Amino acid sequence: MKTTLDREAIVRLCERIEGAQTSAYAIPKLTDEYPSMTMADGYAIQTELRKRFIEQGHKLVGWKAGLTSRAKMKQMGVDQPSIGFLTDKMSRPENSVISTSDLVHPRVECEIAFVTREKLVGPGCTAEDVLQATDYVLPAIEVIDSRFSGFKFDLESVVADNGSSARFVGGGRPRYVEELDLPTIGAVLEKNGEIVEMGAAAAVMEHPAAAVAMLVNILAEMGEELPAGSFVMSGGITAAVAVSPGDHVIARFQELGSISIRFGE
Amino acid sequence: MDQEIINQLGDELYAAFRSRSTIKPFTERDLDITLEQAYQIQQRFIARRLEAGETEVGKKIGVTSKPVQQFLGVYQPDFGILTSAMQISTDNVIDLDGLIQPKAEAELAFVLKEDLNGPGITAMDVIRATDYVVPCFEIVDSRITDWKIRIEDTVADNASCGVFVLGDVKGDPRKLDLTLAGMVLHKNGELYSTSVGAAVQGSPANAVAWLANTLGELGIPFKAGEVILSGSQSELVAVQHGDELECNVGGLGRCKVRFSGRSAV
Incomplete structure (x- = not known):
């Protein structure tokens, strides 16, 4: 797939996304202005955003796969997964209060995350390669936030908006993958003491490692690799759940x- | 409604079961049937099957998940009786010729090693009295036309029980996380759905405790050796000749079934 936007348009759209993310306001989806925008354009804008953040001193800590389960694809009305980058500025500790005043439409989902000990390079990366290169796995909550007004978006706009990445929390109990049957790991998401979503990790492309392999192969298309020591979230097992100040998840x-x-103002 | 009418309705269900045909829902007739009467009709229906030579082997719990409860507008489970003729063991092949309008559900079965006399039974008692748990398929079937059931119809119809298959793997409930164990269901090799034990009354052991207490109120104990089907963890799956289903429970293992033949509807 080819880019259709020129350099000037990419920079302008990147600045629009950066403003919406940094100041927490909603913008119309980018395809309203550029209806023929492609996925490659979306990734070009996302890459520009990543470079800007790194120049500003943010540290790249890893990546996330998004829209990797049928529940998520159905919820978002899309038919293919996407990826986004993660920086230290997005990380929050477990058992903390996460502010919502700097978010637009925050929603949470539970995921299995991987920490790598060897670099991974596509194309042709497989789930088996990912398991070989994994140091450990751990549970994670991702707080996603779409910056598009009225939840109206398409995959191209979402990719430009860094796959709706906003905050992430790794924690729980780290484990070696060899000790687990990852696809049958069950997960329950509770909000204010009530179970709101449930599933098993197989919901993510039959095996969460397959989502990481997919991510490595998309990175390869962008001429990049996944360095050793990366933190990678494999995508929501369940549909995402909206949160407000006062909610406990x-x-x-x-x-x-x-x-x-917990979520605060 | 007097005993004579209760017997008549139970006999009507038995005749439908025998001839693999369906009958008009009781709740669409001018009967004003109560839940208690529905259970009395169920008793008559089962008494006829036992007279014909079947023996009682356990119980099934139904209407355990939130979506099914909302659909039927009842906020507690129901139960039915399992008989020897309902248990399929021949190579896990289910002969659809003997069924009317079957649908499959994946769940956990508890096999007891001690009697449980409710009321006053907790989930901890259930685990103590359990010999082993095993992944299983229940094939529900309805003697009511087009599955047009209200709670009183399905209760009278023995909680819509058809047949069931227990898997080969036996798990010690003391070594399992019954609440968080994932349930991955494949149909013909493709991922169909995922869930966790918590989908059933918060935990399958809670559902079994509920039934021990409900039956205890009626003076009926659980007997050592009985099989208790704890309630569906999956959506209902339509099945036809040649279909294969496999459920895989985290920390426990798989149960596979194959379907052959043709159901009545």
């Missing part, structure tokens, strides 16, 4: 412990 995982966070 717990993600409980079979064999991997739990993560608890």
